[in-house]
Structure formats: structure tokens, C-alpha cells
Amino acid sequence: MNYRFLPLLLLFFMSFAPKSTNNTDPKLLAxxxxxxxxxxxxxxxxxxxxxxxxxxxMECFKRAMTGFYSLKQKGIVEKDILTVIDFSMSSTKKRMWVIDLVSNKILFNTVVSHGMKSGSEFATSFSNEMNSNKSSLGFYTTGETYFGKHGLSLKLDGQERGINSNARSRAVVVHGADYANPSILKSQGYLGRSQGCPAIPEALKEQIIQTIKGKSCLFIYHPSGSYDIASKLVA
Incomplete structure (x- = not known):
């Protein structure tokens, strides 16, 4: 048995234990x-x-874990898999991570597309509006798989009202796409863009979708002041 992760497992399960009710000063407890x-x-x-x-x-990871713990405690997230997308990074970089929080291991790290109206190389503008063709920030839970125009795809449910709550009605999903393959970087200098979906390379879509489907947590990060103000999960 590998004992390396026992302290992490203890911390993980203790985080969901009932809080003690005593006469401790609430400010100190907080x-x-x-x-x-x-x-x-x-x-x-x-x-x-x-x-x-x-x-x-670290800042991106910290915010992702804070929201993950909150959603997990509420029973909204069921799987101990965390997907982190960092839209502060160039689309030429591998800015998506899939992390197994039981083994504490990064399973995948790859490029990922943002919406065509969010920016070119960098994503700078975000929206929850229908037909905006922009990415939405914040926390999602992964839903069910289906086969659409991009083949195997994964539905997402936005968990933050006004930030990404229209994800399902907008058909913002995880899918593979030719324009999300790294080879396109050589011809245009940045990754191809979607209509708001976090599109990933075709070669990885099967593995990633099968790993994260079914109530895992996906977080899209950007150091946006407007997101910080609106979000309740990373406050």
C-alpha cells in the first residue's frame, strides 16, 4: 500500500465532517x-x-479547490475529479488540467479553446448570454454524454447564477474539435476558437470525457474583477 497520500485522504474526508457546536467566538472560528x-x-x-x-x-488552483470543497459539501459534486481551465493563459499553452483528488495526481494537461468572441490568442471577455459566442467563467458540474456534430460530447451545468447558469441552454459542452488540435498553432499562431465551449483536441476527447463525466467539478478561471464580485463560491 502506498502511504504517501494518507495525510491527504484524512484532510479530504475531515473537511466534510460536521462542525463542532460550542461557545467559540464565531469570528475566531471563521x-x-x-x-x-x-x-x-x-x-x-x-x-x-x-x-x-x-x-x-497556485491562485487558480486555490480558487478551484475552494469551490470544489463547497460544491462537494453540498452534494452537488459527487466525483473527486477536478478539471481546471486557466483562461488567464495564452491559448497556445496547455491551460487545462484534469486532477484526481484521491490519488492527488494530474491525469491530463492539454490545450483548450475559448469562445470566438472572447478574444483571439487570449480570452478577455466573458458572457452568460445566449448567442454571445463567448466563454463563461466559474464553476460547473459535468453532466451526461451524448453524440452530436462533434461526436462524443459532455454536457455542463453552470453552478453560478448570472455567470454561467445558461450553459446547458447555450449548449456549452466539452467536445473535441479539429480547431482545438495543437497543430493549428503553426498556421495561425493561436488555437482555434469555439462558440463558447471548452473544446479539446480530438485525440484526447474520449479519455477526458469518460474521466470527468457524471457530477465532477469543472472550473474556468480568469483574474476578472467582475467575476470576483459576482461569484459566491470563491468569496
């Missing part, structure tokens, strides 16, 4: 919980098995 959560996330990050991939930025 501060203690904040410190504990930050310490827990830092421990997970520093213990990640990168699997020869680059690590996500």
Missing part, C-alpha cells in the same frame, strides 16, 4: 476555518503528482 482551508489546499498543491506535466498556477 478565521480558523479560513486558515485551515488555505493550509489544506496548499498541502494538496504541494503534494500533487505532476505526472510530468506543468502545475496550474
Amino acid at each position: 478565521n480558523t476555518n479560513t486558515v485551515s482551508l488555505a493550509a489544506k489546499i496548499e498541502l494538496v498543491y504541494n503534494s500533487l503528482d505532476a505526472n510530468d506535466f506543468a502545475l496550474p498556477q
Whole structure:
């Protein structure tokens, strides 16, 4: 048995244990919980098995884990798989990570497309509106798979009202696409863009979709002040 991950597993399961009800000062308790959560996330990050991939930025990872724990505690997320997309990065970079939080291992790290109206090389503008052709930030849960015009695809349910809550009605899904293949970078200098979907390389879509389907957490990050103000999950 590999004992390396036992401390992480203990921290993970303890995070969902019922909170003690005593006469502790609520302000002190809140501060203690904040410190504990930050310490827990830092421990997970520093213990990640990168699997020869680059690590996500700490700030992006911290926000992703904060929302994951919140959604997991509410029973909205069921699988201990976290997908992180960092739209502060160039589309030429591998800015999507799929992380197994039980083994604490990065399973995939790949390029991913943003919406055509969100920007060219960099995504800078985001929307929850129908027909905007823009990406939406924030937390999603993965839904069911289906076969559409891009073959095997995965539906997403946005968990943040006004930020990504129209994802399903907009048909914002995870799918493979030729324009999301890294080879296109040589011809146009940046990855092809979608109508708002996080599109991934065709060669990886089967593996990634099968791994993350069925109530796992997906987080799309950008250091946007408007998102920080609107989001309730990373406040």
C-alpha cells in the first residue's frame, strides 16, 4: 500500500465532517476555518503528482479547490475529479488540467479553446448570454454524454447564477474539435476558437470525457474583477 497520500485522504474526508457546536467566538472560528482551508489546499498543491506535466498556477488552483470543497459539501459534486481551465493563459499553452483528488495526481494537461468572441490568442471577455459566442467563467458540474456534430460530447451545468447558469441552454459542452488540435498553432499562431465551449483536441476527447463525466467539478478561471464580485463560491 502506498502511504504517501494518507495525510491527504484524512484532510479530504475531515473537511466534510460536521462542525463542532460550542461557545467559540464565531469570528475566531471563521478565521480558523479560513486558515485551515488555505493550509489544506496548499498541502494538496504541494503534494500533487505532476505526472510530468506543468502545475496550474497556485491562485487558480486555490480558487478551484475552494469551490470544489463547497460544491462537494453540498452534494452537488459527487466525483473527486477536478478539471481546471486557466483562461488567464495564452491559448497556445496547455491551460487545462484534469486532477484526481484521491490519488492527488494530474491525469491530463492539454490545450483548450475559448469562445470566438472572447478574444483571439487570449480570452478577455466573458458572457452568460445566449448567442454571445463567448466563454463563461466559474464553476460547473459535468453532466451526461451524448453524440452530436462533434461526436462524443459532455454536457455542463453552470453552478453560478448570472455567470454561467445558461450553459446547458447555450449548449456549452466539452467536445473535441479539429480547431482545438495543437497543430493549428503553426498556421495561425493561436488555437482555434469555439462558440463558447471548452473544446479539446480530438485525440484526447474520449479519455477526458469518460474521466470527468457524471457530477465532477469543472472550473474556468480568469483574474476578472467582475467575476470576483459576482461569484459566491470563491468569496
